[in-house]
Amino acid sequence: MSFDSEVLLDLGDEPLTPQQLALTSPLRFEFDAVDGTRLIGHLYLPGDRNPRGLPLVISVYGGPHAQRVTNSWSSTIDLEAQYLASRGVVVAKIDNRGSYGRGLDFEAKLSRKFGTIELEDQISGIDYLSERFGIDPNRVGIYGWSYGGFMTLSALTKHPDRFIVGVAGAPVVDFSFYDTAYTERYMGTPVNEGPAYEIADVTNYVESLKGKLAIIHGLIDENV
Numbered sequence: 001m002s003f004d005s006e007v008l009l010d011l012g013d014e015p016l017t018p019q020q021l022a023l024t025s026p027l028r029f030e031f032d033a034v035d036g037t038r039l040i041g042h043l044y045l046p047g048d049r050n051p052r053g054l055p056l057v058i059s060v061y062g063g064p065h066a067q068r069v070t071n072s073w074s075s076t077i078d079l080e081a082q083y084l085a086s087r088g089v090v091v092a093k094i095d096n097r098g099s100y101g102r103g104l105d106f107e108a109k110l111s112r113k114f115g116t117i118e119l120e121d122q123i124s125g126i127d128y129l130s131e132r133f134g135i136d137p138n139r140v141g142i143y144g145w146s147y148g149g150f151m152t153l154s155a156l157t158k159h160p161d162r163f164i165v166g167v168a169g170a171p172v173v174d175f176s177f178y179d180t181a182y183t184e185r186y187m188g189t190p191v192n193e194g195p196a197y198e199i200a201d202v203t204n205y206v207e208s209l210k211g212k213l214a215i216i217h218g219l220i221d222e223n224v
Contacts, residue, residue: 022047022086026076026093028069031128033121037097037109041125042069043133044081044091052134055141056090056126058155062118063147064110064186067101068093080143090135096121111186112193114175114200115154122155123162138164145169146224149215150202156213157205169216170224173202179223 026042033039045051059081061068069075081091095101096118098110110118122142130137142155142163149171155163175183176190176197190197198204217224 023077023082024085026081029128029132031125033097033117033124035097037106039094039096039121039125040069041092041094042075043129044078044085046085046088046090049088050134051090053136054088054090055139056092056129056135056137057084058122058126058140058142059091059093059148060122060142060144060151060155061146061148062096062099062122062144062151063114064098064107065100066147067095067099069095070101090129090133092125092129094122094125112188112196114187114196115150115158115202116199118151119154119158122151123159126162137162141165141167143167143169147172149224150200153202153213154200154205156211157202157208160208160210164211165213166211167214167216170218170221171202171215172224175200 024044024047026044029041029043031039031041046054059068059078075093081093084091098107098113098118100107126135126137126140129135140163142152143166144150144152146169149168150173152166152168153171153173156166172178174197175187187193187196187200
């Protein structure tokens with residue numbers, strides 16, 4: 001038995017070796033949030049290139065119970081960040097107020113405030129990096145998954161003059177329709193905390209979208 005076959009797309013036609021990828025160790029940086037809270041980030045620079053004038057991409061999660069900036073192999077080897085850096089794009093990760101790993105008081109800062117202070121902290125980080133390294137503040141992109149997808153949508157719609165492009169993976173758009181076991185732990189119920197849910201609801205800001213946006217979502221995603 002024989003079959004005719006045709007190669008539609010060779011996914012391995014450009015294999016990346018460590019030498020080609022030019023792995024870079026992330027640079028730890030610190031800055032202050034608007035309320036004086038000390039925040040920590042990782043910066044992936046494109047090899048030996050001067051970052052002045054280069055575009056910046058924020059790799060974000062932003063929500064509670066997760067920490068992006070860690071002294072770990074998984075943080076260093078982040079292939080998305082490494083690939084972008086190898087192509088001349090500066091990548092930053094910032095653990096904003098409300099993220100995991102610095103105690104309950106730090107995480108509780110995000111209580112009833114989804115879509116607000118975590119965005120403020122990402123923007124404060126952008127301003128710091130622009131001042132410190134000369135990164136182009138007018139060429140800033142953002143991407144993330146799940147809560148990071150929500151952050152991406154919120155950034156592009158609430159701050160359309162700060163973010164020009166974004167990729168939102170499996171984003172939560174309206175937390176009143178999301179997993180109650182997760183959401184109500186941090187936001188309370190929609191009945192009792194209606195204004196907080198309205199502020200977080202991305203659909204209230206979509207008319208402000210100006211930048212380019214790609215949304216990635218599974219057809220059988222039963223969580224988001």
